[in-house]
Amino acid sequence: MSDYPITGGKGFTGRHMLLIMLTFFGIIIAVNMTMAWYASSSWSGLVVKNTYVASQEFNKKAEAMRAMAMSGVSGKFALHDGLIVYELHNRDGSPAAADEVTAHFKRPVGDHEDFVIELPKSHDGHFEARRRILSGDWIVEVISKNQGTTVMHEALRINTAGFVQ
Structure with missing residues (x-):
């Protein structure tokens, strides 16, 4: 017998990594989209017409x-x-x-x-x-x-x- 207990789970899988990456980049994209919306709606950027x-x-x-x-x-x-x-x-x-x-x-x-x-x-x-x-x-x-x-x-x-x- 082994000194280490046997666990029933698979541990950290590729599915876990995919979920972590999707969550991470989803938050970054959501924050960037929010900041871009606020920037474009609050200032016209127009200093001179031509x-x-x-x-x-x-x-x-x-x-x-x-x-x-x-x-x-x-x-x-x-x-x-x-x-x-x-x-x-x-x-x-x-x-x-x-x-x-x-x-x-x-x-x-x-x-x-x-x-x-x-x-x-x-x-x-x-x-x-x-x-x-x-x-x-x-x-x-x-x-x-x-x-x-x-x-x-x-x-x-x-x-x-x-x-x-």
């Missing part, structure tokens, strides 16, 4: 931004209890000339809550409008024009959490 045209216009836009920086015009953006305020000043602190200010509110991820609002002029260099803004992160692109010419163009990242709206 990358070729955007690349051709880059130098013109860069030159315009340099000219804007040299002009000395600066803007100040603020939110006060649902009131959007934007002020434009020249280098010496005097109000800058502008007749049109537009604020484009964009979420950093997704575009379903984005909106554009015109800020009417309340007095020289001071523009404001009332609008309820949802809590969270926003990228605000403010474009100021005077007689159709862009005076100031800036983008700000803000967080409205904690603001009373």
